[in-house]
Amino acid sequence: MSNPAAADAAEPTPDPSSSTPSSPPPALQPQSPPPPADPTHFDAIVLGTGLTNSITAAALVRAGKSVLHIDRNEFYAEHLASFDLVTLLRILGDAAKDSDDPFLGCYDEFEVAVNASDGSTSTTSSEPPAPPAPPALSTDADNPLAEAHAVDNSEKSALHPTPAPAQQPPSTPPADLEALITAYTTDYPSTATLFSHQPTPHSRHALLTLLRTSRQYNLELSPRIIYSRGALVDLLANSGVGRYLEFRPLDRIHLFWDGRTEQVPGSKEDVFGNGSVSLVEKRRLMKFLTFAVGFEETPEVFEDYKGKPYAEFLQAQKLSPRLIAFVLNATALIVEQHALSTLTTEQGLLLTQRHLRSLGRWGKTAFLVALYGAGSELSQAFCRLCAVYGGTYILNFPLAEIITTLSADDGGDVVVAITAKDGTRYTADRLVASPAYVQFLAPELRPKLTSKSVYRCVAIVDRDVHGSSNAAAAADHNQPALTVTAFPPEAVRNGQGVTAIQQSWDVSACPKTQAVIHLSASGDGSSHADVRSALQALVKPSGATVLLAATYRRHQQRVETAHAEEDVWWTAGDRIAVTRDEGGSGLDLEACGDEARSVFTRMMAGAEEAEFLPGVADPADEED
Amino acid sequence: MATRKKVLLKVIILGDSGVGKTSLMNQYVNKKFSTQYKATIGADFLTKEVMVDDRLVTMQIWDTAGQERFQSLGVAFYRGADCCVLVYDVNNVKSFETLDSWRDEFLLQASPRDPDNFPFVVLGNKVDMEESKRQVSQKRAMTWCQQKGGIPYFETSAKEAIDVEKSFQTVAKNALQQESDVELYSDFPDPIKIDGETGRQGGDAGCAC
Amino acid sequence: MSADQHHQKKVKTTNEEREAQRQRSIKKLAEYKGLCSLVSAKRKAKEYDDAAFNLTTKLLSLNPEFYTMWNFRRQIILDRRTRMDTEAYQALCLSELQLADAALKINPKSYWVWNHRRWILENMPEAAWTRELKLLGRMLDMDARNFHGWGYRRYVIAASGARSPKEEFDFTTEKISQNFSNYSAWHYRSKVLVQAFADPAERAKVIDNEFELVRNAIYTEPADQSAWLYQRWLLSLVPQDMDRWSKELESVQELVEIEPESKCKVIMQGQG
Secondary structure (H helix, E strand, C coil): CCCHHHHHHHCCCCCHHHCCCCCCCCCCCCCCCCCCCCCCEEEEEEECCCHHHHHHHHHHHHCCCCEEEECCCCCCCHHHCEECHHHHHHHHHHHHHCCCCCCHHHEEEEEEEECCCCHHHCCCCCCCCCCCCCCCCCCCCCCHHHHHHHCCHHHHHCCCCCCCCCCCCCCCCCHHHHHHHHHHHCCCCCCCCCCCCCCCHHHHHHHHHHHHCHHHCCEECCCCCEECCCHHHHHHHHHCHHHHCCEEECCEEEEEECCEEEECCCCHHHHHHCCCCCHHHHHHHHHHHHHHHCHHHCHHHCHHHCCCEHHHHHHHCCCCHHHHHHHHHHHCCCCCHHHHHHCEHHHHHHHHHHHHHCCCCCCCCCEEEECCCHHHHHHHHHHHHHHHCCCEEECCCCEEEEEEECCCCCCCCCEEEEEECCCCEEEEEEEEECHHHHHHCCHHHCCCEEEEEEEEEEEEECCCCCCCCCCHHHHCCCCCCCEEEEECHHHCCCCCCEEEEEECHHHCCCCCCCEEEEEEECCCCCCHHHHHHHHHHHHHHHCCCEEEEEEEEEEEEEECCCCCCCCCEEECCCCEEECCCCCCCCCCCHHHHHHHHHHHHHHCCCCCCCCCCCCCCCCCCCCC | CCCCCCCEEEEEEECCCCCCHHHHHHHHHCCCCCCCEEECCCCCEEEEEEEECCEEEEEEEECCCCCCCCCCCCHHHHCCCCEEEEEEECCCHHHHHCHHHHHHHHHHHHCCCCHHHCCEEEEEECCCCCHHHCCCCHHHHHHHHHHCCCCCEEECECCCCECHHHHHHHHHHHHHHHCCCCCCCCCCCCCECCCHHHHHHCCCCCCCC | CCCCCCCCCCCCCHHHHHHHHHHHHHHHHHHHHHHHHHHHHHHHCCCCCHHHHHHHHHHHHHCCCCHHHHHHHHHHHHHHHCCCCHHHHHHHHHHHHHHHHHHHHHCCCCHHHHHHHHHHHHHCCCCCHHHHHHHHHHHHHHCCCCHHHHHHHHHHHHHHCCCCHHHHHHHHHHHHHHCCCCHHHHHHHHHHHHHHCCCHHHHHHHHHHHHHHHHHHHHHCCCCHHHHHHHHHHHHHCCCCHHHHHHHHHHHHHHHHHCCCCCHHHHHHHHC
């Protein structure tokens, strides 16, 4: 490795006193004019801007490598992206029409239901006024085009996101919006299970009202929460990337148990304040949690249960079925519901420990919720770090093919080239790609992809689904709480389990007082009906109105790797890595950081030892 | 979308490559004496504490980090901006002509609540160069600013520090006006930031059990 | 990996950054020292002008622990007061409280800042007690065990009479439910309970609930001293109530059965 910058990094810290006072200024250097011709060869090309790839790109650049980071989409973060309402509907709608696209092809069975109830017959009149009335709805209900014109500029242009700044100002033919409205109101989906009303002119109005405020929504394709303590938070803190991001603590975790949702006591304070757990149960639960924090220290307690189901071990700790459900669903929250039953004691204890160690840092739970959407924002933040250190970014890249030229002795001097539809060509020594790019690889280099269905629903509701149905809650101006609700397998129709997340204006998910509910189910035999019935169960007690519900199916792609525990597919003598599809139904992002680290380490193998995302200077608190 | 109360102001600088965005930030923040500065990693963002109407506010000025070159500035860059500085080079007419699309792009991506009153500031940079090279007249620039609802306009030189301080003072002032009531212990607690300090101290020690 | 540097952009290494960091620290320190000497000069010369005032603002925003600066600042304020009408002086005091807000954010346990607040409130035309209580609420939200905060709260309540003992009792309920390992909160609760519930019948009912509350705390966390101390205090309120004493003893015995190792045994022996 002859890169001078990287070589410097490997040197021991020089004695600070030896540096001259005339060393280069610490801050920004004037931007040099853009090079006349772009470099066309890079140390690495990274395809796909999901979180794993974005962390990897940043790490490579920080180790002195030149990186070209590309996405075929016009947005960052692939399956972790978050969108305004119009863009989400447009993308899911496009997906239904374009199943050949490797990204859009992962989404189908898209249906939208809009609340069509007439305001005059509303049974919720005694309740807080929900979203502000739309500004002067067109009186001409038969002319949606007129209404479309009333939608402000930004809504219209949202149909064509990220126009090149150098092009003409956003001016989109209103036909697009008209088409959208027509598509989502007249081709009304068969979701009568949720909504008793048939499509009416009123439902068109309802949809228009929502579309008008489209930009106030940030709707994630794959909602995520983050452990307050863990490798990912450490990475955010040490790499400096955390400075680009903002979080709020998750307020509560709920469990759907015995036909109703109840708060799971996840911390000591929750246990203390819980009115429905007896004193003796409290002590048993606390005793167990105290053990779990440092479970490795007393291996004799769980030795006999190694490899056996976690639930069985919990039973042996004299925990009641209800407490077992609490422990499983609160502390092993991030596990997909259907996988809980196969969780072993060691795995479970590790998860419970991780959970407990994340408590008490911020807020009342072990988790953070990122403003605007965790996956989307974290990915973009790592991309920014990469760009700051010289990485080149091209979104909306019209990729045509990936070419690999192998030298005579296979696995030797591989050069990877990517070609755009206009003939532009970039080459690199290494390639990292997400599954959406596999089909551009030569057939002999492609990993085998399988797919698994994840059923998702994103619903916009008019208030906190955990709030009381009386008006008192609306009197104080609190926003709906940020919550996760676990529906264990036994609570759901066919026994696969559903996970639901409620987000609010506090994390910029939606306008004030409204809430966004994301639901997902992914076990074998799961279906749209699972998420719909969970939504209904969640919404009903509060009397909240579902303003819009979009359901769809996600095909999560699985790369078949050499070893079961390995997530990354390697080929061409470790020159090409295919990373994991990140858009599953699990809730956490820890795996992305771990995976990026392993890709980085294997790619840098043989080079001088390079640190994975070394710390950056923190000028803030270095007072003498 | 400046909807929450805070004393940290996010300012983003937009404009074509080479108009001097980064140099302007650098000139403004890295001044000698009486003002402290913090530069973060690479060409990232700079923070500067300024007094506006007897109040100390922290201004965080964000650079594009070069992601504008292939129109790949993600929406995250624009989030929560309190003021947008549009920069062009008075000796390069093309950089002036693209101001319109930079402004539109900002309004689209940042989607401020009140787009008509969102504070922009326009800087015509590189006025230190000889007059014969000048391609955009002051009158032309001011007319454009008037048409866009009276955007404050300054002619600057990052190189010779002409009017840089003055223009950023206006940036700070107008950004702060967006923040109707800056109160420290407001009803909306500040969002959590994860920075190096957090990493070292690790919040409350141990678990709550 | 081949390693030609294709990029014109700088790639700073960790070492370069460390050096840059060092330079920044040096510069920052120089700036700070410059500020200090400027203010000191003003102070010596007894110059109470706007420049001096702004310099102390800057300096105290950087370092709230610089207590002589707070003193100087108060001198300036008193000087200004002679040239101000009441309304302007009130506004000055309010902005002074804002400055102290910011300083407390840097160090919530700064004696000098709490002291400055107190001085302002005692010297302002209309003391802003409501604002003060709101601030205290936030402070204790962030760190419910900040004893400066609790002590100051007692001062504010006593000086302002803004809240009834009952309201303060409810306030401690809220804080204890957030974190019951909080000696300051239990202690304050014991003080306000006696004031809030003077009527014997009502007090007896409240005390019943208190035993229940503290039993929950003890069962949740037997090792927590503050709950045991509060229970002891509760028992001291009913020295003759043998039913109560034996009921509590029973509960503790039950706990010992589940938790033979815990400290409660010792305490029970002490009580029994």
